[in-house]
Each structure stands twice: as C-alpha cells, then as structure tokens.
Amino acid sequence: MKVYIFLIIFFLFISSCNNKPVEPSETSLIVISNFEFNPTEIIIQKGTTVTWKHDDSVTHKIVSLGIFESENLERGYEFSFTFNEIGEYNYYCSIHPSMKGKIIVK
Amino acid sequence: MISNLFKKAFIVGAFTIFFDFIFHKFLTHPMESLTYFMIKFLLAFFVAIGIYTLNNYRIKKRFIIPISGLIFSTLMSIYYRMWELGEAGVPFGSRAPDIIGISRDNLILFSGTWWFGHAIFFIISILIADKLVNSYGD
Numbered sequence: 316m317k318v319y320i321f322l323i324i325f326f327l328f329i330s331s332c333n334n335k336p337v338e339p340s341e342t343s344l345i346v347i348s349n350f351e352f353n354p355t356e357i358i359i360q361k362g363t364t365v366t367w368k369h370d371d372s373v374t375h376k377i378v379s380l381g382i383f384e385s386e387n388l389e390r391g392y393e394f395s396f397t398f399n400e401i402g403e404y405n406y407y408c409s410i411h412p413s414m415k416g417k418i419i420v421k
Numbered sequence: 422m423i424s425n426l427f428k429k430a431f432i433v434g435a436f437t438i439f440f441d442f443i444f445h446k447f448l449t450h451p452m453e454s455l456t457y458f459m460i461k462f463l464l465a466f467f468v469a470i471g472i473y474t475l476n477n478y479r480i481k482k483r484f485i486i487p488i489s490g491l492i493f494s495t496l497m498s499i500y501y502r503m504w505e506l507g508e509a510g511v512p513f514g515s516r517a518p519d520i521i522g523i524s525r526d527n528l529i530l531f532s533g534t535w536w537f538g539h540a541i542f543f544i545i546s547i548l549i550a551d552k553l554v555n556s557y558g559d
Contacts, residue, residue, distance in 0.1 A: 349450070350451040350518065350519065351451070373515045373525070374515045376511075387509075387510060409509070410511055410515055410516060411518065413451040413452045413454055414451055
C-alpha cells in the first residue's frame, strides 16, 4: 500500500514538474484582414521568415521604422521579411496607423 | 486674455473631434490615429476662425453655418484624397476606415456618410460654441 501511495505522490510530483517553457510560435504567416494583423503578436526563432498575406478590401503597407517596409499590398499579395536579429519589432500599417503588430524574435 | 473668437474656435475644434471620436469608437473600424484627430481639430479651428470673422456672420448665420460644415467636410476629404493619390500612392478612398453596416462597394453611400457626418459634427459644434460663449456676454 505504501508503495502505491509513494508511486501516486511520485507521479503527481513528476507531472507537476513538467511545466514546459513557452515555446516560440511556429507561426510565420500573418494574415491581414478586416483592418487587423492576425495574429497581432508572434514569437519566432532568430532566422525565421515571416510572411504577411493580404486578404483585405483595401490597400495596406507594412512598416517597421528603420527595419522593413513593404510595397503597397493589394488583396492576394504577400510580403516577407527574415528576422536575423533577436529583439522586439513593432510594426504598423502606414496607411491605417491604428493597425499595429509585434514580432518577438528569440 | 483669450479673446472670444479664439475661445469659440477652440470649442468648435474640441467638440468636432469629440463627436468624431465617438463616431469612430462605435461605428467605424479601425480607430483613427492621434494625427488624424489633431489635423481635424486644426482644420475645424481655422474654419471656425474664418466664419467668425465674417462681417455678416450674425445676420446670415443660418446660411453660413451649414455651408461652413460642408466646406469643412470637403476640405478634410480633399486633404486625405490628395494624401492617398500623392504621398501614399494608394487607390482613392483607401485611407477611410470601414463604417459598420455600410459597404465600401456602395461608393456614394459610403463616401456620402463620411462627408455628411463630418459636416454635421462641425455644424453642431458651431451651434454649441455660439451658445456657450454668447452666454458669457459676447
């Protein structure tokens, strides 16, 4: 009986210790629709290429000051950028400045 | 001492962006930027200065106020259409946010709502400024 109790406690202990750190997102595709970046914020590994896919009714232009700047994007068009430096990158649509997003590179 | 002219124009600017903010908050998407509201405030302020300095404003205010609202709204539209076609190089109307319940495809209704809305916000603000400042003995 003591063995069973020990095993249960041991199992609970092990399972409680199994808190994995938050893994960086595998997502590297951001969809622009309904005047929003979806997802708004992603975590990626250094060297990941992020692609923004335009699926909205109006033109958008993605800008991260001093880092990258897309052309004017129409529906169906894409823009990609490879993040080779660790850091946090805020970006926005220069046509609709309230549209904002963030890329966290680890 | 701040003159009544300045006071009234300031009130017009402040109320115009207040009504516009409420409109954007609940009926459009996405929310507009701080720059947008600042430009709108300045435009409303200077258009108000313009009409308050007209010699016959008091006599013909029933005509001047509605017309000034339409002028204000038109100037705002001209600014953004020029920005779209000039600086940003994007298609006509790209800058305007969506209005909830009104399709962008219906260009007359969509642009008309913007135009009329901005004019109404300005006109109401003029009436409020007239009421408020006149009550102080202007």
